[in-house]
Amino acid sequence: xxxxxxxxxxxxxNNANLTGALGKFSEAYKVNRAKAYxxxxxxxxxGRIADLKGYAAAHLDELSDQFQKNAEACxxxxxxxxxxxxxxxxxxxxxQDNGVKTVIKSKSMAxxxxxxxxxxxxxxxxxxxxxxxxxxxxxxxxxxxHMVMPAIHMTKxxxxxxxSKEVNERLTSDIPRLxxxxxxxxxxxxxAADMGIxxxxxxxxxxxxxxxxxxxxxxxxxxxxxxxxxALVGIEKxxxxxxxxxxxxxxxxxxxxxxxxxxxxxxxxGPTPNSDGSMKDMHIILMDNRRSEMAADPKFKQxxxxxxCASCLNVCPIFRLVGGHVFGKVYTGGIGTILTAWxxxxxxxxxxxxxxxxxxxxxxxxxxxxxxxxxxxxxxxxLVQDQGLPLLQKTIYAVVNNRKLFHGMLRAASIAGKPFTSxxxxxxxxxxxxxxxxxxxxxxxxxxxxxxxxxxxxxxxxKEKAAFYAGCLIDxxxxxxxxxxxKILNKxxxxxxxxxxxxxxxxxxxxxxxxxxAASNAVDNIKALLREDVTYVVxxxxxxxxxxxxxxISTFESLGQTEWxxxxxxxxxxxxxxxxxxxxxxxxxxxxxxxxQKLGKITYHDSCHLKRTLKVSEQxxxxxxxxxxxxxxxxxxxxCCGMGGSYSMKLPEISAPILQRKLRNIKETGAPTVAMDCPxxxxxxxxxxxxxGATVQVRHTVELLAEQLEK
Amino acid sequence: MLxxxxxxxxxxxSAEVTRYATKNEALEHLLxxxxxxxxxxxxxxxxxxxxxxxxxxxxxxxxxxNAGLTFEVTRELSAQARFGISQMxxxxxxxxxxxxxxxxxxxxxxxxxxSIHIALAPTNGILPDMPxxxxxxxxxxxxxxxxxxxxxxxxDIERVLTIGVHGPDRLIIIFVDxxxxxx
Numbered sequence: 001x002x003x004x005x006x007x008x009x010x011x012x013x014n015n016a017n018l019t020g021a022l023g024k025f026s027e028a029y030k031v032n033r034a035k036a037y038x039x040x041x042x043x044x045x046x047g048r049i050a051d052l053k054g055y056a057a058a059h060l061d062e063l064s065d066q067f068q069k070n071a072e073a074c075x076x077x078x079x080x081x082x083x084x085x086x087x088x089x090x091x092x093x094x095x096q097d098n099g100v101k102t103v104i105k106s107k108s109m110a111x112x113x114x115x116x117x118x119x120x121x122x123x124x125x126x127x128x129x130x131x132x133x134x135x136x137x138x139x140x141x142x143x144x145x146h147m148v149m150p151a152i153h154m155t156k157x158x159x160x161x162x163x164s165k166e167v168n169e170r171l172t173s174d175i176p177r178l179x180x181x182x183x184x185x186x187x188x189x190x191x192a193a194d195m196g197i198x199x200x201x202x203x204x205x206x207x208x209x210x211x212x213x214x215x216x217x218x219x220x221x222x223x224x225x226x227x228x229x230x231a232l233v234g235i236e237k238x239x240x241x242x243x244x245x246x247x248x249x250x251x252x253x254x255x256x257x258x259x260x261x262x263x264x265x266x267x268x269x270g271p272t273p274n275s276d277g278s279m280k281d282m283h284i285i286l287m288d289n290r291r292s293e294m295a296a297d298p299k300f301k302q303x304x305x306x307x308x309c310a311s312c313l314n315v316c317p318i319f320r321l322v323g324g325h326v327f328g329k330v331y332t333g334g335i336g337t338i339l340t341a342w343x344x345x346x347x348x349x350x351x352x353x354x355x356x357x358x359x360x361x362x363x364x365x366x367x368x369x370x371x372x373x374x375x376x377x378x379x380x381x382x383l384v385q386d387q388g389l390p391l392l393q394k395t396i397y398a399v400v401n402n403r404k405l406f407h408g409m410l411r412a413a414s415i416a417g418k419p420f421t422s423x424x425x426x427x428x429x430x431x432x433x434x435x436x437x438x439x440x441x442x443x444x445x446x447x448x449x450x451x452x453x454x455x456x457x458x459x460x461x462x463k464e465k466a467a468f469y470a471g472c473l474i475d476x477x478x479x480x481x482x483x484x485x486x487k488i489l490n491k492x493x494x495x496x497x498x499x500x501x502x503x504x505x506x507x508x509x510x511x512x513x514x515x516x517x518a519a520s521n522a523v524d525n526i527k528a529l530l531r532e533d534v535t536y537v538v539x540x541x542x543x544x545x546x547x548x549x550x551x552x553i554s555t556f557e558s559l560g561q562t563e564w565x566x567x568x569x570x571x572x573x574x575x576x577x578x579x580x581x582x583x584x585x586x587x588x589x590x591x592x593x594x595x596x597q598k599l600g601k602i603t604y605h606d607s608c609h610l611k612r613t614l615k616v617s618e619q620x621x622x623x624x625x626x627x628x629x630x631x632x633x634x635x636x637x638x639x640c641c642g643m644g645g646s647y648s649m650k651l652p653e654i655s656a657p658i659l660q661r662k663l664r665n666i667k668e669t670g671a672p673t674v675a676m677d678c679p680x681x682x683x684x685x686x687x688x689x690x691x692x693g694a695t696v697q698v699r700h701t702v703e704l705l706a707e708q709l710e711k
Numbered sequence: 712m713l714x715x716x717x718x719x720x721x722x723x724x725s726a727e728v729t730r731y732a733t734k735n736e737a738l739e740h741l742l743x744x745x746x747x748x749x750x751x752x753x754x755x756x757x758x759x760x761x762x763x764x765x766x767x768x769x770x771x772x773x774x775x776x777n778a779g780l781t782f783e784v785t786r787e788l789s790a791q792a793r794f795g796i797s798q799m800x801x802x803x804x805x806x807x808x809x810x811x812x813x814x815x816x817x818x819x820x821x822x823x824x825x826s827i828h829i830a831l832a833p834t835n836g837i838l839p840d841m842p843x844x845x846x847x848x849x850x851x852x853x854x855x856x857x858x859x860x861x862x863x864x865x866x867d868i869e870r871v872l873t874i875g876v877h878g879p880d881r882l883i884i885i886f887v888d889x890x891x892x893x894x
Contacts (some may be wrong), residue, residue, distance in 0.1 A: 260724075
C-alpha cells in the first residue's frame with residue numbers, strides 16, 4: 001500500500017466529524033432498514049431483482065436498441081457511445097448549438113464518472129449542482145464521499161461557513177435555516193437555467209422511459225424548467241420491462257435511506273410541453289464506458305446487478321471509519337471498488353481493494369444479490385496475476401507451501417519468543433504476523449502444538465470416525481481448544497483422527513490474491529484429510545471450514561484447475577463446523593450435555609465466516625442456552641471484530657477502532673463471558689480485552705461446552 | 712381500508728390528510744385553509760389552481776373573488792405563489808404516495824414551486840400499491856408520470872431530516888369521495 005494512501009486512511013480515522021457522522025448513521029441505518037423492510041420477503045425480492053438485472057446485463061445491446069427505438073418514437077433523441085469523451089463532446093455541442101449559458105443538474109454519478117462539470121466549466125458554461133449535498137461539495141471544491149449522501153463527511157458548522165460566503169451574510173449553523181438559504185439561493189438558478197442535466201435511476205427498454213428519484217424535488221425542476229433536458233444513463237440502468245420498475249423501486253429507497261419511497265419519483269417517456277407551449281428538447285445518452293466488457297466477464301457481469309443504493313457502504317465496518325474519500329473521487333465503498341477497477345482501471349483499485357476485510361456484511365443486504373467480497377477477491381487475484389506478489393509475501397508463501405518448514409518455524413518460534421514478538425521473518429507468517437499493535441496482546445505460541453498433544457490423548461475405540469482439521473491457530477496457539485473438541489466428540493461416540501500432513505488452509509494466501517499458493521495448500525489438505533475413510537471432517541475455525549467447504553473448489557475453478565475438483569467436492573460434503581456437529585449429536589440423542597444449571601449471563605459474538613458464509617448462528621446460542629447460560633445479545637453481535645487474518649497487521653489503524661467498538665459492545669452487556677466459534681476472533685478479542693484490562697473472559701464455544709459434558 | 716392505510720403511511724412522512732364526502736365540503740375546507748394561511752393578492756401569498764376535474768361545474772369567477780386565488784398557471788406566477796392546488800388522480804396505500812399524469816407542465820409547476828401543495832384526490836383513486844398503478848398507467852398515454860410522497864425533504868446536512876428543500880414544505884392532501892376515481 002502506498003504511503004499516500006496510508007496517510008489518507010490515518011487522516012480519515014482521526015477525523016472525529018467524519019467517523020462520528022458515519023458511525024451514528026450506520027447504527028441508525030441498520031435499525032431503520034429493517035423497519036422499512038418489515039413484511040417484505042427480502043430474499044424473494046432480491047432474487048427477482050438479480051434475475052431481471054442479470055437478464056438485462058446479458059442483453060445490453062438488445063435492450064439498448066429497444067430503448068433507443070422506443071424513446072425515439074416518443075420524440076427523444078438518443079445518443080449511444082462507449083466513450084466518455086464522446087459523451088462530454090455531445091453534451092457540449094448540444095449546449096453550444098443552443099446558446100446555453102447555464103446548466104442545472106440533479107444528482108448523477110455517471111456525470112461524476114466522466115468529470116462533466118469541469119469540462120463544461122472550462123468551455124465557459126456555468127454548471128450548478130442542485131442536490132443539496134452535491135451543491136455543498138461543489139461550493140467546497142470537494143468530491144462526494146458517499147454515493148447517496150455526498151456531503152455526509154461535513155459538519156453543519158462547515159456548511160454554514162460555506163453558505164455564509166455564498167450569500168454574504170453570517171449564518172448560524174441552524175440546519176433548517178441553512179436548508180432555506182439553499183432553497184432561496186438556488187431558486188433563481190433553476191428559473192434561469194437553459195439546460196437541465198439528470199442521471200437516470202432506471203431506463204426501461206420496453207417503453208423508452210427513464211425513472212428519476214429524489215427527495216428534495218430538484219429532479220422535477222431540472223426536468224421541467226429548462227427547455228433542454230439531457231439524461232445521462234449508464235447502460236447498466238437498463239431493464240427490459242416497465243412493470244419491473246415497481247420491483248426495483250420497492251428495494252431502492254428502502255435499501256438506500258430506509259424510506260418506503262423517495263418523496264418524488266418521475267417516470268419520463270419522451271419530451272413534454274414547456275410552459276410557453278413549445279416541446280422540450282430531450283436527449284438521452286446511453287453510456288457504456290466498459291460496462292459491456294464487464295457484462296462479458298463471467299465473474300464481473302454480476303456487478304451490473306447493482307441498483308446504486310449504496311447499502312454496501314452503509315453496513316461496511318470499514319466504510320464507517322474511513323468514509324468515501326479514501327476510496328477515490330467517484331464511486332466509493334465495496335461496489336465502488338469494483339466499479340473503479342472497471343470504469344477507471346484495474347491498477348486504480350490496487351490500494352482500495354485492500355480495504356475490504358471480507359466480512360460479508362454487504363452481501364447480506366445487497367438488493368442485487370452481488371457477492372461483493374468475492375469480486376474484490378477476484379480483483380486481488382487479477383492484480384497479483386498482472387503484477388506478481390511483493391517479495392516479502394512471495395517468501396512467506398514459499399514457506400507456507402512447505403508444510404515441514406512452515407511448522408518447523410512455528411515450533412522454533414515457540415522456543416524463541418513468548419510473547420511472540422521477535423524474528424523478522426516469522427512474525428510475518430500468516431496469522432502470526434504481528435508487530436504488537438496498540439490495543440491488542442497476541443498469544444504466545446504453544447510450547448507443545450496440538451499435533452504433539454494429540455498423540456498423548458487416550459481415546460476409546462469407536463466405530464464412527466471424524467478427521468479433525470485444526471488450522472494454524474488451534475494447532476499452534478490454542479491447542480486446548482482441540483483437546484476440548486476431542487473430548488466432546490468422543491462423548492458423542494466419534495473417534496477423532498488427526499492427519500499429520502494437514503497444513504495451512506490457504507485462506508491467507510487466497511485473501512492476498514495468491515491463488516496458486518492457495519491451490520497448492522488445498523491439494524495437500526485434500527490428500528491428508530481424505531486418506532482415511534471418515535464420516536466427518538470437523539473444524540472449530542470457521543475460516544478453515546469455509547476454505548474446506550467452499551474455497552478449495554472456487555480456487556480451483558478460478559484457476560481452471562480440474563484435477564482435484566472431484567476430491568475437493570467430496571471433502572466439502574464431509575466438512576462440518578463444530579457447533580453444527582455438536583447440535584446434530586445432541587439432537588440424535590448421542591450426546592448429553594448438562595441441563596438446568598444456572599451458569600449466568602453470557603454474550604455471543606458471531607464470526608463473519610460462520611454467520612454469513614456458513615449461515616450458522618442459532619446453533620451455538622442454543623447449545624450455550626441448553627447447558628444453562630443466559631445468552632444476552634450485544635449490540636451489533638454479527639459485526640466483524642477487525643481481525644480478518646493478516647488484515648489486522650496490514651491495516652492496524654482500521655482494525656484497532658473496529659476492535660474497540662466490539663469490546664465496548666461486549667462490555668455493555670455486563671456479561672462476564674463472551675463466547676465465539678472462531679480462534680481468530682478469540683485472538684483478536686482476547687488480546688483486546690487483555691490490553692483493555694477488562695475482566696471479561698473470552699472463550700471458544702468448544703471449551704465452554706467441554707466443561708458441561710454429563711459424566 | 713385503503714384510505715386508512717394511506718393516511719397512516721402519508722402522515723408518517725409528514726403529509727396532512729383529510730377526507731370529505733362532497734366537493735362542496737372539500738371546497739369549504741380548502742378555502743378556510745387558504746385564508747387561515749394568509750391567502751392574499753401579494754407576492755408569496757397567492758394560490759394557483761391547475762386545471763382539474765374537481766373544477767368541473769364550479770363557478771370559477773365566484774372562486775376568484777377570494778383575492779390571490781387564480782386559475783392562471785405560469786412559471787413566473789408559480790415561482791411567486793405560496794399555494795399550488797392540483798388534483799392527483801391516484802394514491803398508493805402502501806407507501807402513502809400520490810400519483811398523477813403530469814404531462815401538462817402546469818401540473819408540475821403548482822406542485823413543485825410553491826411552498827404549500829394542496830392535492831385534491833378522489834377517494835376511489837387509492838390503489839393498493841405501485842404495481843397496480845403501473846398496470847393501469849402506460850407510458851404511451853402518460854409522458855410524465857409523477858409520484859409524490861410527502862413534502863420535499865433532505866438529510867444532507869449531518870443526516871438531520873429537514874422538510875422543504877426545492878419542493879413544497881407542506882403537502883396537504885384532501886380526499887373527496889364524490890370525485891369518484893379509477894378504483
